[in-house]
Amino acid sequence: MHKSLRLAVAIALAFGSVTFPTLAAVQPQAQQQHQEITRTTLKNGLQVVIVQDKLAPVVTTQVNYLVGSNEVPDGFPGTAHAVEHMMFRGSPGLNKDQISALAANMGGHFNAETREDLTRYFFTVPKQDLDVALRIHAIRMKSVDMSPAEWSDERGAIEQEVSRDMSSPIFKAMTDIRQSLFAGTPYVHSPLGTRLSFDKTTAAALKQFRDTWYVPNNAVLVIAGDVDPQQVLPEVQQLFGDIPAGALPPKAAFHFQPVTAKQISLDTDTPYGYEIRAFRMPGLTSSEYATALVLSQALGSQRAALYGMGMDGSALAGGFDTEFLPHAGIGYAIGIFPKGADAIKLGHRIDSILHIAATKGIDPALVKAAKQNAIASLEFAKNSVDGLANAWSDALVEQGLTSPDAIRDAIAAVTPAAVNALAARTFKTESMISTTLTPQSSGKPVASKGFGGAENFSSAPDKPVVLPDWAQQAFAKLSVPSSDLHPDDFTLPNGLRVIVQPETVSDTVLVTGEVKTNEDMQAKAGQEGISDILDGLFRFGTQDLNRLQYQQALDNISAEAVAGSSFSLSVPAANFTQGMQLLADNELHPALPQQAFKIVQQQQASSTAGELQSPDYLNRQHLLQALYPKTDPSLRHPTPNSLMQLTYQDVTQYYQQTFRPDMTTLVVVGNVNPAQVKQVVSQYFGSWHSTGAKPNVDYPAVPNNQAAQFNTPDKSAVQDSVALVQTVPVTENDPARFALNLGNEVLGGGFYASRYVKDLREKNGLVYTVASGFSLDKHRGTYRVYYGCDPDKVMKAKALVVKNLQQMQQAPVTEPELKQAKGIMLRQIPLGESSFDGIAEQLLQLSIEGKPLDAMSKAAAAYFRLTAEDVRKAYAQFLRPDDFVIAVKGPAPQA
Numbered sequence: 001m002h003k004s005l006r007l008a009v010a011i012a013l014a015f016g017s018v019t020f021p022t023l024a025a026v027q028p029q030a031q032q033q034h035q036e037i038t039r040t041t042l043k044n045g046l047q048v049v050i051v052q053d054k055l056a057p058v059v060t061t062q063v064n065y066l067v068g069s070n071e072v073p074d075g076f077p078g079t080a081h082a083v084e085h086m087m088f089r090g091s092p093g094l095n096k097d098q099i100s101a102l103a104a105n106m107g108g109h110f111n112a113e114t115r116e117d118l119t120r121y122f123f124t125v126p127k128q129d130l131d132v133a134l135r136i137h138a139i140r141m142k143s144v145d146m147s148p149a150e151w152s153d154e155r156g157a158i159e160q161e162v163s164r165d166m167s168s169p170i171f172k173a174m175t176d177i178r179q180s181l182f183a184g185t186p187y188v189h190s191p192l193g194t195r196l197s198f199d200k201t202t203a204a205a206l207k208q209f210r211d212t213w214y215v216p217n218n219a220v221l222v223i224a225g226d227v228d229p230q231q232v233l234p235e236v237q238q239l240f241g242d243i244p245a246g247a248l249p250p251k252a253a254f255h256f257q258p259v260t261a262k263q264i265s266l267d268t269d270t271p272y273g274y275e276i277r278a279f280r281m282p283g284l285t286s287s288e289y290a291t292a293l294v295l296s297q298a299l300g301s302q303r304a305a306l307y308g309m310g311m312d313g314s315a316l317a318g319g320f321d322t323e324f325l326p327h328a329g330i331g332y333a334i335g336i337f338p339k340g341a342d343a344i345k346l347g348h349r350i351d352s353i354l355h356i357a358a359t360k361g362i363d364p365a366l367v368k369a370a371k372q373n374a375i376a377s378l379e380f381a382k383n384s385v386d387g388l389a390n391a392w393s394d395a396l397v398e399q400g401l402t403s404p405d406a407i408r409d410a411i412a413a414v415t416p417a418a419v420n421a422l423a424a425r426t427f428k429t430e431s432m433i434s435t436t437l438t439p440q441s442s443g444k445p446v447a448s449k450g451f452g453g454a455e456n457f458s459s460a461p462d463k464p465v466v467l468p469d470w471a472q473q474a475f476a477k478l479s480v481p482s483s484d485l486h487p488d489d490f491t492l493p494n495g496l497r498v499i500v501q502p503e504t505v506s507d508t509v510l511v512t513g514e515v516k517t518n519e520d521m522q523a524k525a526g527q528e529g530i531s532d533i534l535d536g537l538f539r540f541g542t543q544d545l546n547r548l549q550y551q552q553a554l555d556n557i558s559a560e561a562v563a564g565s566s567f568s569l570s571v572p573a574a575n576f577t578q579g580m581q582l583l584a585d586n587e588l589h590p591a592l593p594q595q596a597f598k599i600v601q602q603q604q605a606s607s608t609a610g611e612l613q614s615p616d617y618l619n620r621q622h623l624l625q626a627l628y629p630k631t632d633p634s635l636r637h638p639t640p641n642s643l644m645q646l647t648y649q650d651v652t653q654y655y656q657q658t659f660r661p662d663m664t665t666l667v668v669v670g671n672v673n674p675a676q677v678k679q680v681v682s683q684y685f686g687s688w689h690s691t692g693a694k695p696n697v698d699y700p701a702v703p704n705n706q707a708a709q710f711n712t713p714d715k716s717a718v719q720d721s722v723a724l725v726q727t728v729p730v731t732e733n734d735p736a737r738f739a740l741n742l743g744n745e746v747l748g749g750g751f752y753a754s755r756y757v758k759d760l761r762e763k764n765g766l767v768y769t770v771a772s773g774f775s776l777d778k779h780r781g782t783y784r785v786y787y788g789c790d791p792d793k794v795m796k797a798k799a800l801v802v803k804n805l806q807q808m809q810q811a812p813v814t815e816p817e818l819k820q821a822k823g824i825m826l827r828q829i830p831l832g833e834s835s836f837d838g839i840a841e842q843l844l845q846l847s848i849e850g851k852p853l854d855a856m857s858k859a860a861a862a863y864f865r866l867t868a869e870d871v872r873k874a875y876a877q878f879l880r881p882d883d884f885v886i887a888v889k890g891p892a893p894q895a
Contacts, residue, residue: 037403038229044245045217048236049396051224053388055505056484058834059225060389061133062122063141064397066220067213068115069191070252076201078158078193081114082151083210085158086203087121087140088112089150094139094468096150096762097753101465102132104753104820105475107827109386114191117326118397124386126481126830127226131235132474138239141219144210151203156765159195163719164768164788167890169268173276173435176264180433181280181330186252215246220396224389225834254327256280259431268437269716271611272316273337275347276435277354279426281322281329284399290374290410291418292329295426296322297370298362298419299333302551305353309335311539311547313599315346316607326398331426338603339439339610347434358427361420369555374411376558378404380570382506383670384835441613443713445622446892464816465753478822480860481829487843487853488674494689495662498681499843499853500674503836509576509670510836511569511583516663516848518697520633523654529604529638530646530654531565536600537592537651538563542585553582563587565659573671577680584684592655597648605643612639619712619721619889626708626885627727627782634699660690663697665847669836698778702727709886711893720794720890724785724801728878732776732849738862739874740774740783745821746813746871747804748772748785753820755807756785759800766793766800778849783879794893802881809876812868825863829856 036052072079090096103110109124110133121140123133165171175190182188221240223232259280268274281296282288299306299320309318316336323330333354335346381391381404391404401407467475488500519531541547554561557575562568563586571579611617624635666685668677705727730736748756748771756770770787785801813821832838846855 036229038233040233042216042237042241044241044243045215046240046243047220047396048233049220049222049392050227050229050232051222051388051392052227052229053224053382053385053505054226055383055385055503056834057127057226057830058124058385059127059130059133059223059227060122060124060386061130061137062120062222062224062389062393063137064220064222064393065119065121065214066117066218066397068117068119069189070116070186071213071249072186072209073205076193076197076205077189078162078191078197079201079206079209080119081191081193082154082158082198082201083206083214084112084114084119084121085154086146086151086206086210087144089154090145091139092143092145094136095145097465098467098471099136100753101467101816101820102136102471104749105129105823106132107824107831109831115398116187116191120393122386122389124831124834126827129474129827130223130227130232132471134235134239135470137221138243141214141216141240142243144207144214146203146207146210148203151201151206153762153765155198155201157761157768158193159198160719160766160768160789162192162195162198163790165192167714167717167719167721169266169270169437169716170274173264173266173274173437176266177276177278177330177433177435180262180264181259181278182256182328184257185254185327187254187325187328212246212249215248216240216243217245218248220393222389222393222396224392225385256328259433261430262433264433264435266435266437267440267716269442269615269714270437270439271339271614271617272607273339273341273343273439274435274437275335275337275343275350276437277333277347277350278433278435279331279431281324281331281426282422283328284324284326288418288422289324289329289399290407291414291422292322292324292331293374294367294370294411294414295362295419295422296320296331297374298366299357301366301369301555303369303548303555304363304366305356306333306335306350309346309349309353310603311596311599313602314349316603318350326400338606339613341606343436343438347436351429354427357423359424362416362423364416365552367414367416367419369552371411371414372555372558375408376572378408379506379572380508383503383508383510384837387835439610439614440715442615442715445618445710445712445887447708447710464814475819475823478819478826478864480857480864481826483829483833483854483857485833485839485843485853488677489853490674490678492661492682492686494686495660495664496681496685496688497665497847498677499665499667499847500672500677501667501669501839501843502671502673503669503839504671507573507671508836509569509571509573509579509668509672510840511571511580511666511668512840512844513567513664513666514844514848515565515567515659516665516697517565517658518699520636521697521699522658522695523636526642527646527650527654528636529608529643530651531658532604532638533597533600533643533646534651534655535564536604537596538586538590540593540596541591543589543591544585546591550582550586554579557582561586563590576670576672576676580680581684587659588685588688590655592652594648597651601643601646604638605640608638608643609640615712615714615717615889619887622710622712623723623725623885623887626710626887627705627725628702632699632702658695660694661685661688662690662694665844667840667844667847669840669843699780701729701779704729704880705883705885707883707885709884710888712887712889713892714890717890719788720791720888720893721788722786722794722797722889723887724798724884725887726783726880726884728774728781728783730774730776730781730878732778732781733851734776734781735862736874736878737774737776738859739866739870740878742818742821742825742863742866743808743813743871743875744773745824746817747808749821749824755804756801759804760787760797764796764800766797770797785884791891792894794888795895798884798886802884805875805879805881809872809879809881812872815868818866818868818871822863822866826860829860832856
């Protein structure tokens with residue numbers, strides 16, 4: 001994806017549930033796919049839905065409690081969120097350590113989320129672990145321990161989560177927008193909560209809230225995946241059937257007041273600014289929801305004027321998005337501008353586009369395409385086990401529908417007149433919330449000889465966790481799982497590698513691919529940034545179809561395609577051939593218009609000027625400088641000057657030199673057969689050719705780094721983002737990687753069950769999340785630990801990280817830890833194959849790294865054979881606890 005487009009996606013991700021419209025689509029005949037659905041309601045009121053999907057031997061279980069931040073007591077906006085956290089702190093018969101161990105043993109794919117109207121708890125597990133997941137759900141539905149001591153520990157972690165989000169200017173803007181659109185309703189606050197309210201919250205209040213709302217007659221259990229409903233239903237009845245129903249209080253009332261126009265202005269630490277126009281829109285349960293959905297997707301189309309702002313140079317990117325809640329929605333028109341640009345002028349452009357939409361209506365062709373794409377997304381939900389479960393949970397709980405497909409007819413019935421009428425009522429200046437986020441510099445990184453005094457913490461591993469009797473048998477014996485992937489693999493005469501994995505759970509196809517390039521290794525001196533400009537030019541269509549014609553051709557077959565060094569296609573199986581023809585045309589015969597070159601060049605130069613002063617960039621670049629030699633190619637970076645000195649000929653020559661079929665892998669997953677794929681790919685990609693020897697695109701080996709630490713100021717942050725990084729002499733094919741990865745599961749995997757999380761979060765409340773891992777390339781590698789915390793906790797958390805690493809080097813991990821880590825790694829095989837995206841990503845990465853396509857199974861066998869002493873030796877040989885580069889972004893750490 002082009003850099004300016006990534007900027008637009010970044011704001012959507014920052015808004016949480018906001019996403020750009022789904023463009024991947026499917027034709028009506030795909031709706032004939034059979035899918036076994038089993039429903040029942042237990043006598044205690046628990047609704048149960050079982051959806052069979054045999055994509056992989058994996059199951060997702062979701063318990064949805066129909067309560068969220070809407071029902072919290074006045075003055076305590078985060079109560080539902082806090083209860084979500086405390087549900088992992090233990091129940092009678094299942095303490096917190098057992099919950100952590102069980103979840104980790106099942107592969108660690110579990111979590112929870114609190115929304116305005118629901119709180120969801122979910123596991124995605126190999127199908128043999130379904131019984132364990134259901135038992136955990138049932139035990140926690142019966143009762144939860146919420147002692148003052150446990151709440152005291154968890155409060156420290158949840159307050160770090162609040163600090164993290166409140167360090168985001170976009171989150172702050174979203175908070176202000178909510179207060180303006182939803183004054184006087186529960187939607188005025190997010191589910192997150194505040195540090196002030198958590199300081200006042202008691203364990204007793206949390207338990208009362210939980211006991212009131214967490215009852216079976218206020219819950220929906222969704223089970224999706226490779227299950228036999230006739231076997232699962234009796235177990236659900238046995239585990240959940242005797243949990244008593246409860247008397248439910250009335251739900252919160254919603255009385256929306258007229259919205260008054262408001263201007264919000266905030267600074268941001270991002271290298272670019274935002275102009276946002278927000279409006280209140282119909283919600284998920286509204287009779288106009290389908291119309292609002294189509295309106296949103298039509299305005300967000302790549303053929304629409306808002307997106308066009310990023311194509312004609314009036315913005316870095318533009319688009320329209322919507323956050324739909326049950327009782328109302330928020331529509332956002334977004335424009336992204338470079339630092340120093342005229343934000344007022346961009347705002348006027350957005351206002352003009354919305355005025356035209358309100359007074360003259362939306363192009364009927366865009367409405368038609370939006371309807372088709374909205375209907376299409378229903379089929380694509382089948383391409384992921386957990387995505388399928390999410391679709392059912394959302395439809396039943398938030399939309400009040402009988403199934404995800406129940407909205408299909410309503411979408412099909414939407415008319416251009418209805419869309420235009422809604423636009424006219426919505427896009428009024430007197431009810432518009434205008435928001436401007438202006439980028440501001442915070443200062444350059446400051447090296448430090450020390451952030452404070454040494455800390456001394458004891459972090460010896462806990463005693464082994466004894467699992468409940470009903471769980472011991474499930475994890476008594478480890479075995480190497482078999483993969484369900486048996487891809488067809490062939491290479492065209494021009495060197496293009498094609499990998500095909502047929503799947504029939506939906507009538508769709510996903511194509512993904514990559515041209516292995518590396519600007520740092522391939523671009524001439526002074527041409528830094530050339531690949532970003534090239535990727536940006538792919539958006540302008542092909543030599544035969546301009547960008548609007550090309551996008552219309554994709555819309556006509558309900559497809560989405562992205563071309564460039566990383567390329568993809570999502571298309572109905574019936575339209576696979578046409579989709580591949582369009583993808584190949586864009587990839588091999590891009591228009592690369594010279595006029596567009598000037599636009600993209602200026603966009604990149606202006607955005608880079610702001611990026612060079614942003615805290616994220618300064619922190620990242622300073623970190624690289626501390627890790628690698630001064631002449632290392634990874635330190636190359638574009639500047640406004642390097643970008644503006646590039647010529648159109650430079651870019652076209654770079655395309656011709658670096659886009660080679662013999663450096664490219666194309667992966668196809670979906671309802672196709674290999675013979676068909678070979679014929680189609682040969683037809684449309686077979687004429688692609690390359691000349692000369694293959695280029696070297698891999699970074700060279702580097703020596704070990706020296707210890708260093710520095711602070712990058714970020715005026716918008718109240719919490720520090722901390723990275724502890726060091727180089728390691730381990731590569732992506734080094735046999736030592738298996739022992740290191742296994743040890744990392746002990747340190748940083750398995751949620752509460754890992755040593756880092758136990759020490760930094762659970763015991764001491766220093767952080768909300770902590771993550772660690774190895775990043776290994778062909779000739780070099782790094783080990784990284786990330787966490788976020790208050791400035792006075794930075795060095796305390798760092799001391800615990802170092803202590804844990806030293807213990808890994810000095811003593812073998814315990815047998816239960818080793819077994820748990822192996823269980824996680826072994827279960828990654830089926831879990832990694834539970835979506836089209838996961839399958840495609842795995843096969844593509846293996847090809848790019850030059851590994852056999854059954855490498856995951858071979859890795860599982862390697863993990864299975866490892867001993868605790870193997871892990872200790874690897875950490876003693878390759879890790880250097882005293883040689884971290886410590887990068888802190890945010891306020892200066894305190895002693």
